Amino acid sequence: MPVALVTGSSRGIGAAIAERFAADGYDVAVNYHTSEAAAEETADRVRDHGQAAVVVGADVSDADDASRLVETTVDELGGLDHVVNNAGIDQHVYTEDLSPEDFDRVMDVNVNSAFCVTKAALPHLRESDADPTPSVTNVSSILAYTGAPIEVHYAGSKGALLSLTKSHARDFAPAVRVNAVAPGHVETDMTSDRTEAEKQEELAGIPMDYFGAPADIADAVAYLRDARFVTGETLNVNGGELMR
Template sequence: MPTALVTGASRGIGRAIARRFAADGYDVAVNYRSSEAAALEVVDSIEDETDGAAIAVQADIGDDDAVEACVETTVDAFGSLDHVVNNAGINQHRYTPDLSPDDFRRVMNVNVAGTFAVTKAALPHLEESTVAECPSVINLSSRLAHAGADYEPHYASSKVGIIGLTKSHALEFGPTIRVNAIAPGYIETDMTDATTSEEEKEQKRQEVIPVGRLGKPEDIGQAAAYLRDASFVTGETLNVNGGQRMQ
């Protein structure tokens, strides 16, 4: 079976991507940082509902040594690595006066440097992949990379960096490996539930999002599956936002 590593896959968007890949016939490594029970639940659901295998792999994506071990564990378990989804990331809702340089660096380290580290560690294995549609890397950016965010400038900046990294790696790795990004809009996850009131959600549905609803994690899983298989697409950022921001 083809194989995939999905970082930050114990919940939300990462969980949906891991489950979508498994449903499509992939063996999946479910990376998590601290939510072991949730990651094991994802693994159990994959093994119960599909013919694929799954493993939970603990690693803080901000730790280079842990990243190396995560990739090697994946390859040791499955024998190959064909696709990487860099979903792991952290965020804090803070305005600049309340944002310390250390907080800024931590978000950049996990979101951008971590994405780089996972891709670099996976590169030799992706180069050896024999999947017909070409191995790929899919990076998770955000609508805030385009719009900015006064309440989380470090997070928005990191997501801009991911788009730049995506384009650079697409140029560097082609034609052997394709590299694309997804920029989700408002997606209903634990993170948005914690920071967005029901009134704000309803306002977005009615006034901001043309399709009239917030996104679901499964919408991003569908987008990731498309980019995984789209053999003539590389260096692109796919905006999945219900029409909130049109380019």
């Protein structure tokens, strides 16, 4: 049975990706940092699809924890064929109020984690006989292109993730494909604090006239997982808000 590891998959986009992989016949390693109960719920939904699941708590920005996560996945599920680097945190603060510690923490979780998990997973991905070839998918953001006045560290981290994606794609080809998705406005816990006025303002800029759902991003990740001739690319999933 093919195996996928999805970081930050206790809820939101990560949980939707984990469930989509399970629906497509994958055993799934569900990763969390603080939300163990939610991660167990994600694992239960994976099992509802008849697939095996393992729940692993780990701070994926820490190299040792990332390595332990990968090794546990391989030991418990028998291998590793696809990795989705979804773990991320956000914070709304202007630059003049942003501490170096907060800047570093967002970079650690959003960028360093992708590096640490991918590096730990690479030997196993190279050994995979997945068809099409094994892959890594990084979850970025529309803010990688547009920037954000009160999320400079978040936007910067997501931009760095796109560069990391291209570099890893060149480094690992042809054995392992590496791509990214860049979601636009998606309804998750991370975006639930917006006022109704803010939502209407954002909606006015989306030609499709609705906010995305986590399942929309999971669809894009599934496409990249199966797209055998696509590597080093970013799939923008934003309802037409930003057309490139």
